[in-house]
Structures are given as structure tokens and as C-alpha cells.
Amino acid sequence: MNNVMRCQADVINNYLMNNDGLAASEFMSDMSMPFDQQDRVFSAISRLNKPSSRKIGLIIELSANHTTNELLQK
Numbered sequence: 435m436n437n438v439m440r441c442q443a444d445v446i447n448n449y450l451m452n453n454d455g456l457a458a459s460e461f462m463s464d465m466s467m468p469f470d471q472q473d474r475v476f477s478a479i480s481r482l483n484k485p486s487s488r489k490i491g492l493i494i495e496l497s498a499n500h501t502t503n504e505l506l507q508k
Contacts, residue, residue, distance in 0.1 A: 435491045443491030446475075450485060471497050 435443075442465060449458035455476070462472045478493045479485050 435488075435495055439491050439494060440487065443487045443494060446494075447485060447487040447490050450479065450490075 442461075445461055446458050449455070449461065459472060459476075462475070463469075467475075474497045475490075475493055478497070479490060482489055
């Protein structure tokens with residue numbers, strides 16, 4: 435995971451920790467993340483027991499690589 439993705443994951447994690455999903459979604463839109471990818475990211479994050487910036491970064495990375503990545507569906 436590169437530094438840009440790590441910083442993006444930090445921002446998203448901070449929004450979600452503050453229960454501001456709308457701001458997280460708007461941030462992802464500003465990153466030019468397609469809505470279907472945003473849905474996959476939110477779905478994968480919601481299944482985490484303890485979300486962290488590192489885990490969110492991995493989710494973003496995996497969701498960008500494959501549109502139907504099976505790892506995010508587990």
C-alpha cells in the first residue's frame with residue numbers, strides 16, 4: 435500500500451470513527467472512486483469488528499484491483 439492510499443484510509447477511518455458516513459462517501463467521491471466501489475468498500479468495512487486505517491487501506495486497494503474481488507465478500 436502506498437502513502438497516498440494510507441492517507442486516504444486515515445481520512446476515511448476518521449470520518450467513520452466520528453459516525454460521519456456521508457463525509458466519508460463524499461471524500462471517496464472526491465477521490466474519483468466509482469459508486470459501486472464505494473459500496474464494496476463500505477460493505478467490507480461494516481463487516482470488520484475493529485476497523486483501522488490499515489484494514490481500510492487494504493480494502494480500498496483490493497476493491498480497486500478487482501471489481502468483484504471475492505476476498506471482500508468473505
